[in-house]
Amino acid sequence: MKKITLLLILLSLIYLSGCVPKIEINNSTKNQEASGLIESGKNYYSQGDFPKALQSFQRALEINQTLDNQPDAAVAHNNIGTTFLALENTNEAEKHFLQALEINRKLNLKEEIVTNLNNLGRLYSVKKDYTKAKETFEESLKLSKELKDLISIAITNNNLGMCEMNAGNFEKAKEYFEKAAKTNKDKNNKTGLAINMLNLGNLLLEQDKYEDSLTFFNEALKIHKQIEDPYYIAADLSSIGLTMEKLKRYAEALEFLQRAYEINQKLADKERMKKDLSDIIRVAKILNKKELIESSQEDLKSLP
DSSP, X not given: OOOOOOOOOOOOOOOOOOSSHHHHHHHHHHHXXXXXXXXXXXXXXXXXXXXXXXXXXXXXXXXXXXXXXXXXXXXXXXXXXHHHHXXXXXXXXXXXXXXXXXXXXXXXXXXXXXXXXXXXXXXXXXXXXXXXXXXXXXXXXXXXXXXXXXXXXXXXXXXXXXXXXXXXXXXXXXXXXXXXXXXXXXXXXXXXXXXXXXXXXXXXXXXXXXXHHHHHHHHHHHHHHHTTOHHHHHHHHHHHHHHHHHTTOXXXXXXXXXXXXXXXXXXXXXXXXXXXXXXXHHHHHHTTOHHHHHHHHHHHHHOX
């Protein structure tokens, strides 16, 4: 998942009201400013401009701390952590995830705690501390079950699957992905189900079961088209292209990779564009498409 996987940012904001009219107006204005910064940060993040996203989220945190708005400060910490993780700064990411978790534990905001635990688990997976990641995800799963939040249960099972897959425990990963898929199917949660299909495809790809992985990638693509999610459509197309390359169906691989690039170009996702172009160049070399190689190399050089 963004690897991917991707991402559980709290999007809700809680507005404070004061008793004194003058302060109330000031707080309202500051809350609106913080809210605008969160939205700007989300937009920058979706475009892959992580430094600007980070600046927006950090400014929102400063405002919420000034207002002593603890719930929103936790939101900002969480978003900052997510952005640092995208920037591969795991130490800063962990610091902010833990600060968000500490605030939400004090406020007993259990749904937010689930989010924080999932993000921490994802971070520990990135650091390849799979034991700690699994413990964190299991705590999140226990709390989700207490809340009877089936969607959160599915999300955490999916995250446990990712953890087990990265650790090389493929059968255990498959069990978690299938549990998540069943829950999402029962709840008609197409967004979650599509991600489960994508991850099952990736799991089979890791096991060199290319034809089987294509079945799941195509199912994910079908759902993402239904819900009109271009970000994940591009991910599906890229996964199919890479699988076609493994099958030595190079012309088809190139077609899918180019389609993925076109979408990411429209999304202005520079990091994904770089990866797509690198993949396109590699396959184009196999097919001896000199003009495409040259143009793709020029496009790659032009990206910051």
